[in-house]
Amino acid sequence: MDRQRDLELILRSRMPIVVIETRDEKRMLHLLRTIALSGTSSEYLPLFRWTITDGLQRLDIELEPQLHNSDPPEVLRHIRAVNKPGMYVLLDFHPYLQEPVNVRLIKDICLRHREVTRQLVLISHKIELPHELESFTARFDMALPAEEERERIIKRVANEYSREHKGSRVQTDPKAYKLLIQNLAGLTDHDTETLARNAIFHDGAITKSDLPEVMHAKYELLNKGGILHYEYDTAKFSNIGGLENLKRWLSLRKPAFLSDSNLRHLDTPKGIMLIGVQGCGKSLAAKATAGIFGLPLLRLDFATLYNKYHGETERNLRDSLRTADVMAPCVLWIDEIEKGMAGRGGETGTAQRVLGSFLTWMAEKTSKVFVVATANEISALPPELVRKGRFDELFFVDLPSCTIREQIFAIHLKARGQRPESLDLARIAETADGFSGAEIEQAIVSALYSAHANNSELGTQHVLEELERTKPLSVVMSEKVSLLRAWAAGRTVACD
Numbered sequence: 001m002d003r004q005r006d007l008e009l010i011l012r013s014r015m016p017i018v019v020i021e022t023r024d025e026k027r028m029l030h031l032l033r034t035i036a037l038s039g040t041s042s043e044y045l046p047l048f049r050w051t052i053t054d055g056l057q058r059l060d061i062e063l064e065p066q067l068h069n070s071d072p073p074e075v076l077r078h079i080r081a082v083n084k085p086g087m088y089v090l091l092d093f094h095p096y097l098q099e100p101v102n103v104r105l106i107k108d109i110c111l112r113h114r115e116v117t118r119q120l121v122l123i124s125h126k127i128e129l130p131h132e133l134e135s136f137t138a139r140f141d142m143a144l145p146a147e148e149e150r151e152r153i154i155k156r157v158a159n160e161y162s163r164e165h166k167g168s169r170v171q172t173d174p175k176a177y178k179l180l181i182q183n184l185a186g187l188t189d190h191d192t193e194t195l196a197r198n199a200i201f202h203d204g205a206i207t208k209s210d211l212p213e214v215m216h217a218k219y220e221l222l223n224k225g226g227i228l229h230y231e232y233d234t235a236k237f238s239n240i241g242g243l244e245n246l247k248r249w250l251s252l253r254k255p256a257f258l259s260d261s262n263l264r265h266l267d268t269p270k271g272i273m274l275i276g277v278q279g280c281g282k283s284l285a286a287k288a289t290a291g292i293f294g295l296p297l298l299r300l301d302f303a304t305l306y307n308k309y310h311g312e313t314e315r316n317l318r319d320s321l322r323t324a325d326v327m328a329p330c331v332l333w334i335d336e337i338e339k340g341m342a343g344r345g346g347e348t349g350t351a352q353r354v355l356g357s358f359l360t361w362m363a364e365k366t367s368k369v370f371v372v373a374t375a376n377e378i379s380a381l382p383p384e385l386v387r388k389g390r391f392d393e394l395f396f397v398d399l400p401s402c403t404i405r406e407q408i409f410a411i412h413l414k415a416r417g418q419r420p421e422s423l424d425l426a427r428i429a430e431t432a433d434g435f436s437g438a439e440i441e442q443a444i445v446s447a448l449y450s451a452h453a454n455n456s457e458l459g460t461q462h463v464l465e466e467l468e469r470t471k472p473l474s475v476v477m478s479e480k481v482s483l484l485r486a487w488a489a490g491r492t493v494a495c496d
C-alpha cells in the first residue's frame with residue numbers, strides 16, 4: 001500500500017521529529033505498528049506510545065504502561081536519558097509544545113540524534129510547531145483514501161449491514177453507487193466509513209436520495225471555520241425572467257463540466273462573473289447555476305472572512321478554497337466579490353494577498369468547482385480580476401426589457417398563486433419601464449396587500465398604482481447605471 005511505503009520512507013530518513021496531523025489516530029497507530037514489526041533487525045526500533053492519561057507504553061510488544069512517565073516534561077527527560085534507540089509516538093502532545101521547558105527538552109533529544117536515534121512521532125489533529133524545532137522535523141500527510149479504497153469501505157459497510165439484518169442485501173442503484181464513491185472523496189477513512197454507514201443503514205439501500213445528505217454531512221465535517229455556507233436554496237431556470245444568453249451559455253457547458261471522461265477535447269469551464277445593476281437577478285442566477293448543474297451550492301462570505309478572522313484572512317480563504325476543491329463537483333458562489341478583493345480601510349495589503357491567493361487558485365485549479373462571482377461596484381473591482389482569461393466569461397446583467405419584465409411579472413404572480421392571464425401584463429410591463437426584477441417583485445407584493453385591504457381580487461389597477469408610487473433605482477441612480485453600462489460595453493457580454 002502506497003501510504004505505508006511513504007510513511008516508511010519518512011521514518012527511515014531518521015529525522016528526529018515526524019509530525020502527522022490526522023483525526024484517524026487509531027489507523028495511524030496501526031500503520032506505525034505494522035511498519036515497526038516489518039522492519040529488518042538491523043534497523044529495528046522499539047516502539048513506544050505516550051498519552052497524558054496512560055503515560056508511556058511499549059506498543060510493539062505487550063507490556064504494562066508506565067504511569068510515572070505521564071507528565072510531559074517527565075517523559076521527555078526519560079527519553080532524553082535513555083541511551084538506546086527507539087521510536088516514541090506522542091499522542092496529542094500539541095498543547096505542551098507551548099512550554100519552553102518541553103521545547104528545550106525536545107531540542108536536546110534532537111541534538112543528540114546522531115549518537116542515539118530516538119525518533120519522536122507527534123500525532124494530533126493539528127500541530128503548530130515552535131520555530132526552534134522546524135529544522136529537525138519532517139511532516140507526513142496521511143493521503144486520503146483513493147477511489148478503490150472508498151469502494152472497499154462502502155462494500156465493507158454493506159456487508160456489515162447484511163450480517164446485522166439476517167443476510168438481506170443492500171439494494172443498490174448503480175448510478176447512485178458510483179456517485180457515492182465519487183462524492184466521498186476527500187474524507188479520511190474514518191469519515192468515509194461514517195457517512196457510508198449513515199447512507200446505508202437508515203434504509204438498507206444506496207439510492208440517489210442519499211446523495212444530498214451525504215454532501216451536506218461532508219460539508220459539515222470539512223467546514224469547521226464557518227465562512228463557507230451550504231445553500232439549500234437553489235433556483236431553477238424557470239424562476240428567472242430573461243438572461244437567455246446566460247442560460248444558453250450554461251446549458252452548453254453543463255455536459256463538459258459534469259462529464260469525467262468522454263469530453264476531454266472540451267476545456268472544463270472554470271466560472272463566470274456577473275456584473276450588473278442592483279436587483280436584476282445576479283444572486284438569483286448564481287443559485288440557478290447550481291440548480292441547472294444539479295450540484296451543491298457553496299457560498300463564500302467575504303464579510304465573515306474579514307471580520308471574524310482578522311489577521312488570518314488569507315489562510316482562511318485558502319482553507320475555504322481547499323474545502324471547495326474537496327466538495328467538488330460543486331458551484332462556488334462568491335457574492336459581491338469586489339468587497340473582498342478591494343482594500344477596506346487600512347487593509348489594502350491583506351486585500352492584495354487575498355486577491356493573489358484567489359487568482360492563483362483560479363488559474364491552477366483542476367477540480368470541478370464552478371465559480372460564480374457577482375459584483376455591482378465596478379469602481380471597486382481590481383482590474384486583475386476582470387482581465388481576459390480569469391473567468392470564462394464576464395456577463396452584464398442589465399435592467400430587463402419590456403418583454404422580459406412581462407415574464408418577471410408572470411413568474412412572481414404565479415409564485416403567489418395568482419393567474420397572470422387575468423391581468424393586462426403588457427400594459428403593466430410597459431409602465432414598469434426602468435424597474436429591476438427585485439422592484440417588480442416588490443410591486444406585486446404591495447399590490448397584493450392593497451387588493452387584500454380592499455377585499456378584492458388582484459387587478460391590473462392595483463399593480464399600476466404601485467408602479468406609479470415607486471421611483472425605481474434606475475431613475476434615482478440614473479448616473480450610476482449609465483456609468484455601469486458604459487463600463488460594461490466593451491468588457492462584458494450581455495445576458496439577454
Ligand SMILES: Nc1ncnc2c1ncn2[C@@H]1O[C@H](COP(=O)(O)OP(=O)(O)OP(=O)(O)O)[C@@H](O)[C@H]1O
Nearest residue numbers: 239240241278279280281282283284376408437438
Ligand atoms: N430576472 C429576474 N427574474 C425573476 N426574478 C427576479 C429577476 N431579477 C430579480 N428578481 C427578483 O428579485 C430578487 C432579488 O434579485 P437578486 O438578489 O438576484 O438581485 P442581485 O442582482 O443579486 O441584486 P444585488 O446587486 O442587490 O445583490 C430575486 O430574489 C427575485 O425574486
Ligand SMILES: [Mg+2]
Nearest residue numbers: 282283335374
Ligand atoms: Mg445579489
